[in-house]
Amino acid sequence: MRNGDLNGWRAEFERLEAAWFVPLLAAWxxxxxxxxxxxxxxxxQTLAARLEPAARWKFWRRPAEPSRLLAEPAPAVPA
Structure with missing residues (x-):
């Protein structure tokens, strides 16, 4: 995939979503x-997101703004 190939990036993201993210979310x-x-x-930096069982009940919370997520330091990732 080439830099600037927006259609290629979009197609690849859609493939990842269908093959990985949708089944992963359903299993969780x-x-x-x-x-x-x-x-x-x-x-x-690396953005770390962890979903635990209690998070299933937090559907009423307003999603965080992406700029706030990126401004917060990510938790240390064990080596």
């Missing part, structure tokens, strides 16, 4: 996974 929501942790590496 169904209780098959006790927790789900995603590590998203970036140029300057």
């Amino acid at each position: 929501r169904g209780g098959a996974l006790p927790a789900c942790e995603l590590l998203l590496p970036g140029e300057g």
